[in-house]
Amino acid sequence: MEDQANILARAASDADDRLLTAEEPLASLQLRCGGELPGTIAPPELRELVRKARRYGFKLARAVCAQDGTDTVTAWVEVEPLSDGQGCELRVLSWHSAPTPIEEPAAAESRRLLTNRHLAELSAQLDAGQRLLAVSCNSAELAEIAQAMEAGLGRLWTDFLPLEDVSHQQPLHWRLLDGARVLVLGSERTWRVALIPYMQPGFDPAGFELLLLSDEPAPQEAPPPAAATVTYNCRSLVGQDLAPVLKQPIARIIANAETIRTRLAGPLPDAYSDYAGEIASAGKLLLELLDDMADLEVVESEGFSTAPDRIDLSEVARQAAGILGVRAREKRIVLEPPQPSEHLHAVAEFRRVLQVLLNLIGNAIRYSPEDSHVWIRLEDAGDRARVIVADQGAGISAEQQAVMFEKYERLGRSGDGGTGLGLYISRRLATAMGGSLSVDSAPGQGARFILEVPADLDA
Structure with missing residues (x-):
């Protein structure tokens, strides 16, 4: 027989997992967590426990955690489904409340940046002068502005995303621009930018990551007309048809998984946080595969060519190192790019050389041990x-060297997040620029x- 003296509070839920009645202190927790009484169960872990008990049809009991803004509550709760399957009876057997530890500023900032990265609908890489190097977009609403930015590489990003109510001439100091509101032509939503510097303590930023975010939901996109589906023979199937459709929902899955993993939605057991991390990692791999497949279509298309220009390979190498510097530091890898005093002039497409170097340096970081070095060196070989x-x-x-530049070749590796296309695409790009890899x-x-790549003999 149940020991009534051990029950601190009782509650009842319905078939929709709404809390119908609740005794103290559970009733107050429901309200402090943003819920109503009656209303949908607000604490996430408690809601999940009730949902499982109702669905499986048998009694469940476990400890649940919740944060009500200032305190962290841990309670042992029994949930027993009713015989008619229309709800559950809840019994609270223990209750412990303690002040929520104050999060370290560095951890909070890291979590904020991580969340922003996955919520961003457009991202760009900038050089030290806030000029555009590369653009990535997963929003159909921003496709036009992304194309304009892609065509305007080398220009200031504010030429395309003007600041709201700011009359000062660019470039402003990046700290004044982080979080600034910007205007997006053709969009009715409000937008802001986040600027993430690539820097080491004591040095000026080597470049920036720009994120374009909106706190308002994206408008629902109308499906394309039926006639638009018969033109595959004239289009890039992945790059123009599949990638724009798939990128946004995948990015949302990643963002939601990261929100769960970092416990932004409330306390969560470690196992569930780990599951969410695996979902986010799988989503990132899908996005990487989409990008690689789109690049693969481009480099294998008939008549593919690059847009050669006179560039300084030293500058491109330093930009690539700046972009990947954070990833290297996470593994305690020392990344050594060319010195600013070094120069090596070449005739090649800046964006494609940067793409190849990002792949090569990224691979070196991924497959190198911790506490090691990665060097980026220049070499003058006459006309090369x-x-x-x-x-x-x-x-x-x-x-392995004999097959590593083939499509989908990963040299037997598994679980490292690679797609097996990066080196193949990089070699095709090098060849298209009149060079080799x-x-x-x-x-x-x-x-x-x-x-x-070909050297610039007139420099």
Whole structure:
């Protein structure tokens, strides 16, 4: 027989997991967590426990946690479904409340940046002068502005996203622009930007990541007319048809999973947080695969060519190192780009060289051990200009080198987040620019990837 003296509070829910009645202190917790009485159960863990008990049809009991703004509550709750299946009876057997620990500022800032990255509908890479280097967009609403920014690489980002109520001439200090509201032509939503610097303590930023965010939901997009589906022979199937449709929902899945993983929606057991992290990782891999498949279509299309220009490979290498500097520091890898005093002029497309170097440096960071070095070196070879990315990884055997530039080749690796297309695309880009991409390595001796493009002999 149930010991009535051990029950601190009783409550009842209906078939829709709405809390119909509740005794104190559960009633107050429901209200402090933003719920109503009667109303949908507000504490996430309690709502999930009730949902499972009702769905499975048998009694469940476990500890649940909730945050009501100032305190963290831990309670042992029994949930027993009613015989008619139309609701549950809840019994609270223990209750402990303690002040919520104050989060460290660095951890809070890291979580804010992580959330912003996954909520952003457009992102861009900027150089130290806040000029555009690359643009990525997953919103049909922003497709036109993204195309304009893509065509205007090298210009200030504020040329395309003017600041609201700011008359000062650019470039303003980046700290004044972080969080600033901007105007987006053709959009009725309000927008703001987040600027994330690539920097080391004591140095000026080497570049920036720009995120475009809106606190208002995106408008529902109307499906394309039926006639638009018969033109695949004239279009890029992935890049123009599939990627724009899939990127936004996948990005939302990632954002929601990261919100759950970082417990922004409330306390959560570690196991559920880990599940959410796995969902976010899988979503990121899907986005990476979409980007790679779109690039694959481009480089394999008939008549593909690049737009050669006179560039400084030293500048491109430093930009790539600045973009990936945070990732390197997370693994305690020392990334050594060319010095500002070094110059090596070449004839190639800036954006494509940057894309290749980001892939090579990213791979070096991914497959190098912690507390190691990755070097980016320049080499003048007469009518050829070379950028060499060298690491202290495990090295690559001759057999692996023979196949590593093939499509979908991952050298037997699994679970590392790669798609097996990066090196294949990079070599195709190098060839299209009149150059080459090769590797020099041996097991246990690290790897040297060599990007070679035509030198600018008139510089």
